[in-house]
Amino acid sequence: MSTSSLTSDWWRSAVTYQLYIRSFADADGSGLGDVAGIRSRLPYLAELGVDAIWINPWYPSPQADGGYDVADYRDIEPAFGTLDEAQLLIDEAHAAGLKVILDIVPNHTSDEHPWFQAALAAGPGSVERGRYLFRSGRGADGSLPPNDWRSVFGGSAWSRITEADGSPGEWYLHLFDVKQPDLDWSKAEVRTEFEDVLRFWFDRGADGFRIDVAHGLAKDPLLPDLNMPEAQLLQNVFKENHPYWDRPEVQEIYEAWRSVAESYDPPRLFVAEAWVASSDRLAEYLLPNRLHTAFDFDFVRAPWQAKELRATAASSLEAHQRVGAPVMWVLSNHDITRHVSRYGRSQEVRGDDPLHDSNPGPTDVLLGMRRARAAILLLLALPGGVYLYQGEELGLPEVDDLPDQLLQDPTWERSGHIVRGRDGCRVPLPWTRTGPSLGFGPGVGWLPQPVGWADLSVEAEDADRGSMLWLYRDALRVRRELPQLGAGGGDLTWTGEEVDVLGFTREGGFICIVNTSTVPVPLPPGRVVLSSVPVEGNLLPGDAAAWIISE
């Protein structure tokens, strides 16, 4: 545990481990991960050296979108465990020195949530329908959707219901799956309900929340057409005055949430998932009376090229510094192609969306692995906090060849079997060299693991001092030992302007150098405290990084 985690602003430099509960550890043999599985692996997380865990949604849910379709915000999905077990997990994590961040899904509920069921039963014009975005259709018989908005997962963002008397009825908005109806956040009742949900978990000891689709809650009340070319309709955050992404009205919601968090001792934390057009837009969420932190997705999108990485990191740092917020660096998560694979693909020819490529070019996993080793040293040396996604500490690549019939991401169906979706980064973790799911659970897991993953298991990597796992353990240990890392060392100073080499210094003579070229480059003078691959004399090999203390 870092010293900063003892203070109320522990989150400024914390390293948080993301637990995709379905795929972390399965104690009961159902094939899905569970709360008991997480509890059994807390010693592993403490030994890894992280400060906090973030648990993806664990609430009762039909699992139409991996739990992001919540039917009850105040309980635990029976397939994952019970509320009592969740309480035990929170308490045991705290005893192990780990903070616990939960995941709140405020943009939409499940269609099986009691509110949506009540809305269906109550009929047009009712208070119950008013909690969601129900509208009449267009055209003489109302058979056309109310506007041209598209679901992020494909198809129209509107679905038509059948009224209780069997007649074709109103349409409701779902920016994601048809089973994820959007709430109407202009309604006071919606706001008070979610503030109460926050308190429910804060009262049980949750240290904070990750906010799902934080940029999407407020909608233009007129629900105007986007009127954009088809190719830009999806996820386009660059349009000025966008009718649903990144509208200024969302900030009032977060100002109220901040007050709830500040009413606790110690104050609780928020981290926003906000896909916005620029780091300046992101900073709007991070004013002192709004959210504490937000994931930095610009860095995730940057190719493995020193010049680009430096420019992106510098711009994020500047924008965050203006509002006094720390940057939260990320390489992977449960929505993004694993970075070993991203970095093992062409960095020049990148598709429209480098984070989810259904038809990636050839992948050089060994090259990706080498770059991933360097990338984590870069991230952990930058000022701010870092989010790790389960399995990246093992160097897991994306699983690109899951059989079509096993794909569960709703994107696969909604895109008409064009976009394969995110299952490839959600394959259950390998813990042991053997067993039906390599130690994930006593039986087989909900998705199959590639054969070669025995060598990437915790058991295999623990026995290999040169493994990715040991690099993560070493880097996290050194980061805790060096007071100038994390948020502790103030600003950083960039050194050199080379296209292929990135360098910066922090207090106390600390230097981080990253070589994204294929040829060795000279190391700055000093003592190498950690390197992603062995250094060669005074040369840093290609696609490698080192931490140095100058003497």
Ligand code: NOJ
């Ligand atoms: C973002 C989550 O990370 C993703 O997994 C989910 O599908 C969408 N939000 C919708 O809730």
